Amino acid sequence: MSNPKVNKNIGSAHVSFGSDISINTSKRLPKYDNGNSLAYRAYDTKNTKFIAIVSGVEDLPRWDAVDNYNSLADTSFMHLIRSGAVRWPLDGNQKFVFIYSDNMGKALLGQEEIHDVGWRHPDIIELFIHPMARMFKEMDSKNFNHGSVRLSNIYLSVSGKGDPIVLGDALSVYPGSTQSSVYFSPSKALADPFGRGGGALADDIYAFGVCLVLFLRKTGHITELSEEELINKKIEIGSYAALIGSGRFQVSFLELLKGILHDDANLRWGVDEIFSWLDGTRLAPGPLIKKKKATRPITFMGKKYLYAEYLAMDIHKSPSEAADMFENGVLGLWIVKSIDESGLTERYEKVLDRNGGLGAPVSDKDLLVSQLGLVLNTMLPVRYKDKSFTYDGLGAMLARGIISEDNLSYYSDVLNLGLLDQASTGFDLPQSEVVDNLKLYDACRASIKRSKGGYGIERCAYLLCGSAPCLSPKLKGYFVSGYRSCLVSFENICKKGNQISLFMDKHLIAFFSVHDLNLIDNILYDLNSTNKNQQILGNLRFAAAMQKKSEVSSVPLLAGIFLDSLSDVYKVYRNSDTRKKIKDGVRVAAEAGDLVGMVDLIGDEALLSVDDKCFKAASFEYKILHNEYTRYNKRLANKKIYGVVEGRNVAAVVSWIGAIAITMIITVSFLSERISF
Amino acid sequence: MAGKKKKKNKDKGGAAGSAGGGKVKRKGIGLKGRFFLAVIVVAGLIFLPTSMLLLVGMLPSLVSVLFSSKGVGAKSSTVAAMNLAGCAPFVLDLWSSGNDFEASVDILFSSQTIMVMYLAAAFGYMIDWVVTGLVSSFLYQKGILRMKDIRKRQKFIIKRWGAGVAGDVDTGWTKKGK
Incomplete structure (x- = not known):
C-alpha cells in the first residue's frame, strides 16, 4: 500500500512531501521522465538531491508494486526513498509521486544516439549484461516485472565508468505502456500501449535483448523501417532475424540474442539460461517458430497471402471483404485444403459454429474479423473495432476509459463476446493460467450482469487491473489507493462542503471489495440496502473500518457530516433514554473525529439486544394494560350495578357479625337475670 | 373436567353479578339440601312451639328469600341475620317459660314481639342498602x-419506546389527550 503523507505546499515552486522532502516544480529532470510521468528535482532538509517522478492517475502508476520493488536488494535498481499521493499545484489534482535517490549518470541512449561509453567486450558483459541478469534473477525471485527496460531508462553509474549500470524507474507507469513497440515481441507490439497487459519477466528479457542489439549497433534505430514495418518483419522472419539484420556482432553475443529474442515467451531464454551463457556454457536457443505455407494463395484486398499469420495481420483492414470471404466459404476452403493444419482448422470451425455455420449471414463484421484474427494467428493481440489488446490487457484500457469518461459498453461487449476467452485459450499459456483467466472473465461477466454496489463494469476494472486506483467520480482529482488515502481524501472533500454521508458509490465498493473483501464483506448488505438509514450506517461503518485500519486518529469534518445525517439512524434504539444517551455519546465522538467510537456506540450489539428484549417486554406490558383498561371500561359503563355484589357480600358479613353480637348480649343478659348467685 | 366446569360457572356468576346480565339456570334442591330440609322439618315437628315462633318471626326473611331476584342471596342473608337476632330474646323467653304451645302463642300475640322481630328485619334491609x-x-x-x-x-x-410499542393496538387516544 502507498504511504501518502500530509502535504502542504511551500510557495508555488515547491511541493512538500512529508515533513522532510520538498519537490521543486520548476526544476525538471527530463532525462528521467517515463512517458507522461515527469521527473523533478527534490531535496530533503539536508539539501540531499533526489529525483521525484510524478504520475497522474491516467498513467496508472504501480502503487501496488511498491512493497515488492522495495524488497529488491540489487543496487542496480533505482533506490526508492518514498512514494505517495501529493496535491500537485500545477493542475490542482493529486499525483502519485515516487522519490528516488539520485545516483545515476547519463542514460545509455541520449537524444538520438548511444553514448560512447568505450566499453569493450568484457566490459559489456561485466557492466551491462551481468548486472541486468542479476536484476532479472532478483525480479524473478520477488515475482516482479519491470516493464520499462529500454536504453533511455538504463543509466551509467554516477560514480564512474567502471561501475555497473542502473536500471531506471519502473513504477511510475503501467508496465510497458511507455515502451516503443520495438521493445516487444509481435504478440504485444501490435497491442495498444495500455493493452499490453501487466507484463512478465520474459517481456523484460526480450526488451533487454533489443537494448543489447541497439547498444551493440551503437544506434538508436534498428533499421530505417517504421515501427509497423518492423513488426511485420518480426512476424515474417522472427524478431532475432529482423533485429539483427545485416549487423555484425560477436558470435558469442549472437547466441545470447537468439535466446532472449525468441518470439515465443515459452521458448525464450530465462534467467538460468542467461547465467549459464555468462558462465560460458554453450546453449542451443529454442527452435524458431515454423509457419505452415499454404499450397495456394488467398487473395485479400488485392494482395495474395500464403501464410495464415500474415493474413491475420491485415484481416481487420477490410471487415466486409473478410465477411464475404467467410460467408462464401473461400476462407474456410483455403484453411482446410490449402494450409491443412489441425489446430488452425479446429479454431476456424469453432468460429464457424459461433457464427451460425457456413453460408449464414454475418451480423457483426467487427466481431468476425476479431475472431478470425485470433484464429489465423493465436499469438497476436485481440483487435476489436479501434482497439487492440492482449488477453490480459483489457483491464488497464478499461481503467483509462473510466478516467477519460468513455462509453464503457465497448468493454462490456468485449467481455460478453468471449474475445478474451478466445485469446487466452489460443495463446500458448500453461493450462492453470488459462483456467485462472477464464474464471476471471466469468467473474467479470457475472459482475456486469449485477447492478448492485460493488458490481457492474466498474468491478471489472479492478479485477482486471490491479494497479488501477479508485476511479470513483466522487474522488476526481484525488489519488486513492488505500484506506488512508481514501479517508484523508474524503476529509479534504468535506472541507469544501456539500459532501453527503452516502459517499460509497459503485467504484469505491468495487475497489475495496476487490482489494480487501474481508473488510467490506459484512458491510455490503448495509451498503446495498434500499433503506437510506441502513445505507448511512453502512457508509459510517466502512469509514470507521478504514479509520481503524489506516490508524488516522481524527477525521472531524467527515464525522460531522455523518453526525448531521444520523438522526434517523438512532431509531435502531427504541428506548428514548438510551437513544438520547447514544446520541450524546456519538456527538462527543464526532467532535473528536472518532468514527470508530461513533460506530461502537451506534452498533453496540449487547445494548441493542437488551433494548430489543426490553422493547418486547414493554410491548407485552402495553397490551396487558390495554386489555385491563378495556375490561374496566366495559364494567364501569353501568355505574348502578358496579360493585353491588361485593357490597352485598360485605353487608351480609356486617349483618351477621352484628346479629351474633346482639344475640350474645341478649343471651348473657337473659341468663344473668335467671341465674342469681 | 370438574375443575373446568367449576371455573366456567364462576366466570358466568362473576359476569352476571358485575354487569347484571346473563341468565343463571336454577338448579333443583340437591340430595344434601333435601336431607337438611328433612332434618329441619323433623326438628320443627319435635320443637313445634319454637318452630311456630320462628316461622312467624322470620317471615320477612322468608319473603326476602322467596321474592328476591336470583344471585342476590347475600341480601336475604343480611336480612335473615338481623331478623334472627330480633327473634332471639323471644325464643329464650319461650324456652324459659316451659317451651309449650300456649306460651308460644302468648308471645306471638304480643304486639311488641312482632314489632321487635320485624324492625330487626328492617334494620337488616337498611344495613344491606347502606353498606x-x-x-x-x-x-x-x-x-x-x-x-x-x-x-x-x-x-x-409510548413516550419511552415510541408508538411502535403498541403494535396493532389503537393509540388514537394519545392524540386526543385522554
Missing part, C-alpha cells in the same frame, strides 16, 4: 383511578 351503596361507590372510584393509572402508564411506555 352495598358505600362499597360499590368505593369500588367504582377505585376502578376510575385504576383506569387513569393505566392510561398514565401507557403514555409513559
